[in-house]
Amino acid sequence: MRTLAWYHESTLTELCRSCYSIRLKARSATYVTSATGEAGFPPAGAPEFAFAGRSNVGKSSLINTLVGVPKLARASNTPGRTRLLNWFEVQPQKGPKVNFVDLPGFGYARVPREMRDAWRPMVESYLTKRETLRLVFILVDARRGVQDEEAELLEWLGECDLPACIVMTKTDKLSKSKRKPAALTIKRELGLPRPPIMTSAETNEGLADLWRVVHAVL
Numbered sequence: 001m002r003t004l005a006w007y008h009e010s011t012l013t014e015l016c017r018s019c020y021s022i023r024l025k026a027r028s029a030t031y032v033t034s035a036t037g038e039a040g041f042p043p044a045g046a047p048e049f050a051f052a053g054r055s056n057v058g059k060s061s062l063i064n065t066l067v068g069v070p071k072l073a074r075a076s077n078t079p080g081r082t083r084l085l086n087w088f089e090v091q092p093q094k095g096p097k098v099n100f101v102d103l104p105g106f107g108y109a110r111v112p113r114e115m116r117d118a119w120r121p122m123v124e125s126y127l128t129k130r131e132t133l134r135l136v137f138i139l140v141d142a143r144r145g146v147q148d149e150e151a152e153l154l155e156w157l158g159e160c161d162l163p164a165c166i167v168m169t170k171t172d173k174l175s176k177s178k179r180k181p182a183a184l185t186i187k188r189e190l191g192l193p194r195p196p197i198m199t200s201a202e203t204n205e206g207l208a209d210l211w212r213v214v215h216a217v218l
């Protein structure tokens with residue numbers, strides 16, 4: 001199973017030695033297109049990184065923070081804001097262009113039923129058919145922790161032989177003393193070899209780690 005590929009010690013150590021100069025933002029990032037199904041996917045080209053997780057976990061915010069363009073992906077207090085697959089073309093500080101794909105969130109009860117029913121085929125068709133997909137970041141809210149959906153998604157990606165990397169979001173909402181225990185709980189509940197990457201779109205925590213993962217996978 002290639003899940004959690006970035007945990008390969010040697011790759012990561014090697015990379016950490018060479019990436020001290022990675023800056024926390026992309027050189028450029030632009031919106032490409034949105035789609036609800038395969039017919040609307042843009043032509044496969046640059047390596048892709050998908051951001052998955054429950055509604056309101058902070059997918060769109062994390063993409064914006066990671067690339068340094070505040071309103072690139074639309075973030076909102078209203079869960080269910082991202083209802084399509086959204087592609088962004090990103091030129092990192094070094095290396096080739098990549099695509100970041102903001103996936104619609106799952107697990108929010110108050111979105112209309114048709115939308116919840118549409119989520120699975122839409123996201124599954126992307127995850128299974130996109131040959132340029134390199135890695136799926138699965139985001140877990142620091143305060144909510146792991147629920148069935150995250151565990152199922154991770155397991156399913158493993159079965160599909162798709163690498164995944166677990167990311168804890170909104171760490172700024174936890175006191176310092178609670179962050180590490182929360183990360184260790186996620187590690188235990190998902191059976192990870194390491195704790196998740198701890199991030200915050202508010203404080204920029206974890207951005208360098210996320211970029212290291214991107215570069216390690218390329």
Ligand SMILES: Nc1nc2c(ncn2[C@@H]2O[C@H](COP(=O)(O)OP(=O)(O)OP(=O)(O)O)[C@@H](O)[C@H]2O)c(=O)[nH]1
Pocket residue numbers: 053054055056057058059060061062074075076077078079080081082083103104105106169170171172173199200201202203
């Ligand atoms: N304090 C704090 N708030 C955050 C952080 N990341 C996101 N938020 C807030 O959480 C809310 C949801 O963020 P989004 O980025 O829209 O979440 P999403 O996962 O894209 O949600 P959907 O598109 O509905 O699936 C917004 O009000 C954000 O401002 C964070 O790191 N810290």
Ligand SMILES: [Mg+2]
Pocket residue numbers: 059060061074075076081082102
């Ligand atoms: Mg969103």
